[in-house]
Amino acid sequence: MKRVHNFAAGPAALPLEVLLKAQAELPDFNGIGMSVMEISHRSKDFKEVAEGAESLLRDLMGIPDNYRVLFLQGGASLQFDMIPMNLMSRTKRAYYINSGNFAKKAAKEARLFGEVIEPASSEDCNYSHLPLISDDMFSEDADYLHFTYNNTIYGTEFRGIPVKTDLPVVSDMTSCILSEPVDVSGYGLIYAGAQKNIAPAGLTVVIVRDDLIGLNPSLPSMLDYAVHAKNDSMYNTPTTFAIYMAKLVFEWLKEQGGVEGIHRINLEKADMLYSYIDSSSLFHGIVDNKADRSIMSVTFTTGDKDLDERFSKEAEENGLTNLKGHRIAGGMRASIYNAVTLEDCKALVDFMKEFERKN
Amino acid sequence: MKRVHNFAAGPAALPLEVLLKAQAELPDFNGIGMSVMEISHRSKDFKEVAEGAESLLRDLMGIPDNYRVLFLQGGASLQFDMIPMNLMSRTKRAYYINSGNFAKKAAKEARLFGEVIEPASSEDCNYSHLPLISDDMFSEDADYLHFTYNNTIYGTEFRGIPVKTDLPVVSDMTSCILSEPVDVSGYGLIYAGAQKNIAPAGLTVVIVRDDLIGLNPSLPSMLDYAVHAKNDSMYNTPTTFAIYMAKLVFEWLKEQGGVEGIHRINLEKADMLYSYIDSSSLFHGIVDNKADRSIMSVTFTTGDKDLDERFSKEAEENGLTNLKGHRIAGGMRASIYNAVTLEDCKALVDFMKEFERKN
Numbered sequence: 001m002k003r004v005h006n007f008a009a010g011p012a013a014l015p016l017e018v019l020l021k022a023q024a025e026l027p028d029f030n031g032i033g034m035s036v037m038e039i040s041h042r043s044k045d046f047k048e049v050a051e052g053a054e055s056l057l058r059d060l061m062g063i064p065d066n067y068r069v070l071f072l073q074g075g076a077s078l079q080f081d082m083i084p085m086n087l088m089s090r091t092k093r094a095y096y097i098n099s100g101n102f103a104k105k106a107a108k109e110a111r112l113f114g115e116v117i118e119p120a121s122s123e124d125c126n127y128s129h130l131p132l133i134s135d136d137m138f139s140e141d142a143d144y145l146h147f148t149y150n151n152t153i154y155g156t157e158f159r160g161i162p163v164k165t166d167l168p169v170v171s172d173m174t175s176c177i178l179s180e181p182v183d184v185s186g187y188g189l190i191y192a193g194a195q196k197n198i199a200p201a202g203l204t205v206v207i208v209r210d211d212l213i214g215l216n217p218s219l220p221s222m223l224d225y226a227v228h229a230k231n232d233s234m235y236n237t238p239t240t241f242a243i244y245m246a247k248l249v250f251e252w253l254k255e256q257g258g259v260e261g262i263h264r265i266n267l268e269k270a271d272m273l274y275s276y277i278d279s280s281s282l283f284h285g286i287v288d289n290k291a292d293r294s295i296m297s298v299t300f301t302t303g304d305k306d307l308d309e310r311f312s313k314e315a316e317e318n319g320l321t322n323l324k325g326h327r328i329a330g331g332m333r334a335s336i337y338n339a340v341t342l343e344d345c346k347a348l349v350d351f352m353k354e355f356e357r358k359n
Numbered sequence: 360m361k362r363v364h365n366f367a368a369g370p371a372a373l374p375l376e377v378l379l380k381a382q383a384e385l386p387d388f389n390g391i392g393m394s395v396m397e398i399s400h401r402s403k404d405f406k407e408v409a410e411g412a413e414s415l416l417r418d419l420m421g422i423p424d425n426y427r428v429l430f431l432q433g434g435a436s437l438q439f440d441m442i443p444m445n446l447m448s449r450t451k452r453a454y455y456i457n458s459g460n461f462a463k464k465a466a467k468e469a470r471l472f473g474e475v476i477e478p479a480s481s482e483d484c485n486y487s488h489l490p491l492i493s494d495d496m497f498s499e500d501a502d503y504l505h506f507t508y509n510n511t512i513y514g515t516e517f518r519g520i521p522v523k524t525d526l527p528v529v530s531d532m533t534s535c536i537l538s539e540p541v542d543v544s545g546y547g548l549i550y551a552g553a554q555k556n557i558a559p560a561g562l563t564v565v566i567v568r569d570d571l572i573g574l575n576p577s578l579p580s581m582l583d584y585a586v587h588a589k590n591d592s593m594y595n596t597p598t599t600f601a602i603y604m605a606k607l608v609f610e611w612l613k614e615q616g617g618v619e620g621i622h623r624i625n626l627e628k629a630d631m632l633y634s635y636i637d638s639s640s641l642f643h644g645i646v647d648n649k650a651d652r653s654i655m656s657v658t659f660t661t662g663d664k665d666l667d668e669r670f671s672k673e674a675e676e677n678g679l680t681n682l683k684g685h686r687i688a689g690g691m692r693a694s695i696y697n698a699v700t701l702e703d704c705k706a707l708v709d710f711m712k713e714f715e716r717k718n
Contacts, residue, residue, distance in 0.1 A: 004392035011599055013397050016386065023385040027378040033363035033678065037559040037604075038372050040681065073432040073561060074581055077595035081579040112579055195596055200396040202432060202561040202598030220440040220471055222433055236436035237554055239561030239598065240370055245396075319392065322399065 005344040008322035009152055009297070010175065010196040013339040018248045036244045041237050049244050050233070056250035060259050063184050063207055070206040070225065071233040071243050075193040076174045079204060080106045083146070083170055083189065084113035086225050089215035093142045095119050097162070100127045100151030101328060102172060110146070117142065126329070127154040129289035133162045144168040144188055150176035152196075153326040155285075155299030155333065156292040161186055168212060176296050177205070178253060179338055180263040188212050194242060196296075197337050198249055203242035253338065262338050269336050269345040270295040276349045282356040286331050301331030302359075308332060311355055320351055364703040367681035368511055368656070369534065369555040372698040377607045395603045400596050408603050409592070415609035419618055422543050422566055429565040429584065430592040430602050434552040435533045438563060439465045442505070442529055442548065443472035445584050448574035452501045454478050456521070459486045459510030460687060461531060469505070476501065485688070486513040488648035492521045503527040503547055509535035511555075512685040514644075514658030514692065515651040520545055527571060535655050536564070537612060538697055539622045547571050553601060555655075556696050557608055562601035612697065621697050628695050628704040629654035635708045641715040645690050660690030661718075667691060670714055679710055 006013040029036040092114035096107035098121035120131035150157045152175040168188025177192040189208045195201035214226035286299035312324040325331040365372040388395040451473035455466035457480035479490035509516045511534040527547025536551040548567045554560035573585035645658040671683040684690040
């Protein structure tokens with residue numbers, strides 16, 4: 001079995017221990033003589049999987065009892081629609097902070113359902129830092145405030161909720177969920193596509209406060225949080241294999257010392273990379289405000305397009321894959337999600353040093 | 360490795376050959392040093408998977424060039440919404456034949472978006488046969504006609520489009536797709552959740568004629584066929600692992616002689632079960648019109664609730680699993696999808712004979 005250092009932005013690396021466990025029990029789960037993919041979502045065996053996954057996630061994130069955990073489909077992109085459909089109920093108005101490509105996409109969809117106020121944006125500088133935010137930007141009444149916690153394409157990341165507000169706060173945590181401690185009780189709704197830090201693509205996790213469920217009647221069933229909450233995410237067949245994989249990842253996370261434990265490792269990984277980048281005379285970071293740097297998405301460049309191209313290509317040939325930056329941002333991006341190890345990051349720094357020596 | 364005879368209604372049995380292939384390459388797909396779950400949906404390696412899956416499906420079903428194949432998420436249940444959202448455009452009216460629980464659910468959702476005409480129903484006899492249908496029931500102009508091809512809970516199945524009509528015909532083929540030849544060119548849209556005859560749960564296949572795409576502007580992006588068609592089903596991250604599994608299943612189907620080959624086996628399996636049921640003095644079929652019997656979902660009962668209960672329980676203990684009927688229909692149900700083998704059906708008949716001898 002060959003394994004490379006995988007810095008993919010998503011779908012992304014999964015812990016090897018998890019892949020090997022899934023592999024071992026693929027045709028015969030728990031000794032029942034069937035794959036976990038071949039059993040009813042309503043079976044006793046699968047219910048244990050789904051309930052186990054939810055219970056582990058609640059424990060890992062410290063999710064209070066007045067929040068529901070929903071295992072849905074359609075990715076963050078479907079949440080861009082479901083959030084305004086479900087939450088724009090009273091004022092039909094919401095704040096969307098424009099900190100990146102996905103933040104902008106979320107706002108664009110929300111405009112189909114109500115008024116979107118953009119209090120702050122860093123689009124004019126190609127999102128190279130987080131927008132400047134002050135509390136007085138949120139003086140109008142609204143149904144909620146939306147922000148994208150980690151901006152995976154540009155490599156910026158908020159440090160918690162960027163404003164003091166009584167509005168329900170909604171956050172897209174697709175590319176940082178479970179990478180650092182988060183006080184869930186400060187949020188109205190947290191959502192994340194699974195394919196970066198949780199499981200294979202196809203699963204979406206929504207953590208939503210009770211009082212934000214069921215505000216809009218007569219929604220299409222599949223787009224109504226109330227329907228999914230009432231049916232424990234089994235209104236229809238959920239994506240069972242991805243939920244099973246999520247459970248394995250959550251178990252693995254517990255073994256890493258939970259979110260606190262993995263956060264320490266994540267800080268060490270990010271620090272190793274940024275320290276080298278800051279000391280390098282060939283590479284420099286793309287984010288122009290160091291305080292805004294993401295610990296999950298490390299973007300950098302040589303400043304020379306051809307050299308960047310050559311770096312990604314040679315890295316690939318040396319078993320360091322998926323380092324090419326997003327076409328919008330250019331340069332390089334190392335996505336160092338939870339499953340990317342210290343050793344992977346060390347190998348990358350070693351390769352960067354060698355590349356710098358030769359160029 | 361233990362394996363049982365699995366008659367689950369969905370998520371359902373997958374071909375053992377497919378499971379073993381997936382198992383072998385789980386941590387290292389194609390020698391690239393990463394799992395197929397760990398690579399970008401836009402990578403060269405995954406594009407080959409997705410394009411391969413589509414090309415195989417086109418070949419297996421004989422899908423004409425003027426149809427698009429979409430790999431979506433959300434199951435048939437999300438299609439219950441997307442179909443009227445996308446197709447109710449001109450008359451804002453559609454026919455829904457009421458032949459079972461899912462047919463009824465589809466109609467209920469469609470009522471959120473326009474007028475639903477129910478030309479025929481067999482609900483009053485608990486769906487124990489297909490509704491009687493004649494062409495004159497469809498005299499009003501409408502945007503489309505919807506029917507559920509195989510009614511998995513009750514065990515009835517249409518034999519093609521049940522009416523001569525110029526309206527676009529939309530069919531839910533979740534529990535029978537790829538089990539028998541279908542003339543796709545007679546349909547406007549065919550859809551199927553993958554978890555019965557295609558792949559693990561989470562993938563939805565939509566086959567839609569070009570002229571039915573893009574009829575309604577300003578739909579939410581994720582609910583708009585035009586957006587998915589334009590982006591080759593990669594507007595957002597698709598459920599990559601399920602698409603990979605679908606490709607393996609399609610390859611396996613080709614080895615079985617394609618849809619024609621598997622259809623011959625399916626007829627043999629169904630015939631074996633129905634022949635025994637009709638000859639038995641203990642068991643009888645639940646469908647009261649033999650011509651309406653499904654070749655995928657074989658429902659039967661002893662007529663005695665306690666004895667039915669005991670049958671399912673003892674079968675389970677003897678390695679014949681998931682034979683308990685749906686709570687709505689009662690009795691027993693053997694779902695004999697493509698991956699259920701002749702040997703599985705033979706084992707079931709043998710067990711039924713033994714159970715009859717003893718009771």
